[in-house]
Amino acid sequence: MGHAERRASLREHLHTSGLDALLVTDLLDVRYLTGFTGSNAAAVVVADPGGDAGTDLLCTDGRYRIQAAEQCPDLDVVIDRPSAPAVASRVPAGTRLGYDSATLTVDGLAAVRDAVPGRELRRAPGLVGRLRETKDDTEVAAIRAACELADTALRDLLDAGGLAPGRTERDVALDLEDRMRRLGAAGPSFDTILAAGANSAIPHHGPSETVLRRGDLVKIDFGAALDGYHSDTTRTFCLGPAADWQRDLHALVDTAAAAGRAALADGTPVAAVDAASRSVIDDAGYGEEFPHGLGHGVGLAVHEAPWLSRNGFGTIAAGQVVTVEPGVYLEGHGGVRIEDTLHVVAGGPAVALTRLPRELIEL
Ligand code: ZN
Numbered sequence: 001m002g003h004a005e006r007r008a009s010l011r012e013h014l015h016t017s018g019l020d021a022l023l024v025t026d027l028l029d030v031r032y033l034t035g036f037t038g039s040n041a042a043a044v045v046v047a048d049p050g051g052d053a054g055t056d057l058l059c060t061d062g063r064y065r066i067q068a069a070e071q072c073p074d075l076d077v078v079i080d081r082p083s084a085p086a087v088a089s090r091v092p093a094g095t096r097l098g099y100d101s102a103t104l105t106v107d108g109l110a111a112v113r114d115a116v117p118g119r120e121l122r123r124a125p126g127l128v129g130r131l132r133e134t135k136d137d138t139e140v141a142a143i144r145a146a147c148e149l150a151d152t153a154l155r156d157l158l159d160a161g162g163l164a165p166g167r168t169e170r171d172v173a174l175d176l177e178d179r180m181r182r183l184g185a186a187g188p189s190f191d192t193i194l195a196a197g198a199n200s201a202i203p204h205h206g207p208s209e210t211v212l213r214r215g216d217l218v219k220i221d222f223g224a225a226l227d228g229y230h231s232d233t234t235r236t237f238c239l240g241p242a243a244d245w246q247r248d249l250h251a252l253v254d255t256a257a258a259a260g261r262a263a264l265a266d267g268t269p270v271a272a273v274d275a276a277s278r279s280v281i282d283d284a285g286y287g288e289e290f291p292h293g294l295g296h297g298v299g300l301a302v303h304e305a306p307w308l309s310r311n312g313f314g315t316i317a318a319g320q321v322v323t324v325e326p327g328v329y330l331e332g333h334g335g336v337r338i339e340d341t342l343h344v345v346a347g348g349p350a351v352a353l354t355r356l357p358r359e360l361i362e363l
């Protein structure tokens with residue numbers, strides 16, 4: 001789907017929300033609606049192009065004049081700053097202008113108000129964010145490509161013997177990130193989590209100078225950024241033959257992950273997907289050792305709605321791309337997480353975009 005079609009979808013929501021125009025200030029929302037990738041921008045999308053509210057506008061600063069013209073040839077581009085007040089001031093008076101109260105800061109809103117004195121501004125939280133939850137074909141293709149790149153990087157690391165006793169967590173993490181970049185990634189989607197031995201029991205452990213040792217569980221949570229989209233995968237390995245407790249722990253999490261993936265379907269409440277996986281871990285007596293939600297959406301942001309958790313609201317819908325990532329963490333010993341990024345499709349099971357094997361690999 002093109003950016004113009006996404007703006008057309010937004011117009012329908014503007015009509016139902018009683019807005020003549022929406023001020024778009026979140027950079028990823030701007031990118032989603034216009035294709036502009038610069039680091040400073042705001043946009044206005046109008047409910048009726050050519051009507052009283054004028055036309056769609058993109059505003060950025062002089063550094064991006066050429067880039068904006070190239071990336072958004074179908075849009076009127078305003079070069080001015082700061083972008084949000086500047087573009088808001090170009091919307092004709094008397095129009096019902098909404099802003100995204102979920103993302104615009106208090107200071108940002110104050111600056112916009114100063115630019116349009118006396119104008120009524122309407123809260124309109126999350127209109128673009130909700131559109132972004134459902135991925136179009138272009139987006140799914142981009143996420144799939146990011147997942148394939150990340151898979152390849154990890155396979156290459158393993159093939160090269162890069163996950164081995166004697167290296168530090170930091171060294172292996174840098175190696176993996178370097179491989180992703182050399183394969184074409186803009187960079188890692190987030191700081192790689194590489195946690196060995198007892199550190200693997202820390203859900204978001206940052207790679208340290210800890211040296212990998214034979215017998216360690218090594219948990220690797222990583223992603224590739226490609227064309228603005230992301231992947232998110234976790235695999236847990238054992239350096240050498242696994243002890244019984246390591247094998248059992250991995251098997252438990254593997255079963256929980258499979259239950260979560262099986263429950264991930266169009267129309268299922270997000271809390272029910274979380275419960276399907278969590279109950280496996282609860283029943284095994286490790287409920288306290290699974291202290292996070294089951295997963296999250298993946299798109300232009302690596303962590304975005306929908307949020308799959310016990311308290312999550314809403315239902316899974318076809319077109320979403322989400323992770324399923326249960327984990328069990330035994331403090332002082334080690335932890336296992338298994339995470340995949342999956343595409344929810346109508347009338348069938350979700351399709352895993354991350355394709356690395358899930359069984360415990362003993363290196
Ligand atoms: Zn992850």
Ligand code: ZN
Pocket residue numbers: 232295296323325339
């Ligand atoms: Zn994740």
